[in-house]
Amino acid sequence: MSTVMIVGASRGIGLELAKQYAGLGDDVIACVRDTGAAEQLDALASGAGNVRVEQLDVGDFPSIDAAAARIGGGAIDAIIVCAGVTGGQEQALDNVNIEEWHRTLDVNTIGPTLVARAFKGNLAASGNGHLMLLSSQLAASTWPMGGMLIYSSTKAALSKVGQALAIDWKDDPITITVMHPGWVQTDMGGPHAQITAEESASGIREVVANTTKADSGNFYKWNGEIHPW
Numbered sequence: 460m461s462t463v464m465i466v467g468a469s470r471g472i473g474l475e476l477a478k479q480y481a482g483l484g485d486d487v488i489a490c491v492r493d494t495g496a497a498e499q500l501d502a503l504a505s506g507a508g509n510v511r512v513e514q515l516d517v518g519d520f521p522s523i524d525a526a527a528a529r530i531g532g533g534a535i536d537a538i539i540v541c542a543g544v545t546g547g548q549e550q551a552l553d554n555v556n557i558e559e560w561h562r563t564l565d566v567n568t569i570g571p572t573l574v575a576r577a578f579k580g581n582l583a584a585s586g587n588g589h590l591m592l593l594s595s596q597l598a599a600s601t602w603p604m605g606g607m608l609i610y611s612s613t614k615a616a617l618s619k620v621g622q623a624l625a626i627d628w629k630d631d632p633i634t635i636t637v638m639h640p641g642w643v644q645t646d647m648g649g650p651h652a653q654i655t656a657e658e659s660a661s662g663i664r665e666v667v668a669n670t671t672k673a674d675s676g677n678f679y680k681w682n683g684e685i686h687p688w
């Protein structure tokens with residue numbers, strides 16, 4: 460049995476991961492931006508004794524440290540940062556919304572990085588901790604489309620953070636991976652996406668379970684294949 464923390468567990472892939480880990484008997488720390496608006500997670504938590512809901516808004520940096528203080532220094536075996544936003548509709552060069560770009564950088568890049576800092580001790584206490592950052596194929600140099608300046612740049616920066624932390628933490632008992640979760644049927648991916656949240660979460664769990672320190676710094680697809688940078 461492990462302790463798994465999901466950041467951004469109110470909807471989509473994060474909610475599904477919380478469901479799957481809880482169903483397998485793991486202890487789940489489910490972090491949400493707005494504890495008053497996470498009905499599905501609340502229903503999961505009230506029916507299960509192993510799901511603890513915590514407030515953590517990755518765009519509100521003091522809330523990250525506040526959550527870390529409440530959660531304390533106990534071991535956390537895996538932290539999966541799912542929280543993310545697209546950055547809105549105005550993402551072409553001619554109409555890009557600069558304010559939204561800054562806000563999205565906070566949520567998609569800086570907040571997840573501060574989560575890594577705040578919970579590094581918990582991951583180390585596990586002796587074999589795993590930090591996974593959900594990025595995107597749009598962040599890779601191989602993505603063939605332009606546009607989406609806000610989303611792709613903030614996710615590319617997140618991927619780079621993951622790669623850099625894997626080097627910085629090379630002597631710590633923590634594996635860091637970057638994940639493209641697939642094109643997934645969620646609010647973000649839309650109903651016509653290629654895979655379900657169940658398939659994505661199940662693949663993500665497999666990657667967490669089957670990677671070791673030697674894999675730290677890798678960029679994965681949800682199906683376990685290596686994603687090119």
Ligand SMILES: NC(=O)c1ccc[n+]([C@@H]2O[C@H](COP(=O)([O-])OP(=O)(O)OC[C@H]3O[C@@H](n4cnc5c(N)ncnc54)[C@H](OP(=O)(O)O)[C@@H]3O)[C@@H](O)[C@H]2O)c1
Nearest residue numbers: 467469470471472516517518542543642643645646647648
């Ligand atoms: N779906 C796809 O096809 C796809 C593809 C590539 C990458 N991804 C990435 O995978 C991750 C999960 O995507 P998804 O499809 O599950 O998205 P989603 O359905 O839109 O859900 C996004 C989740 O992030 C949370 N969140 C947003 N801002 C937050 C903040 N400031 N603090 C804490 N939580 C916050 C949301 O909480 P609220 O309910 O409070 O808003 C929600 O739980 C994202 O990082 C996304 O960029 C998704």
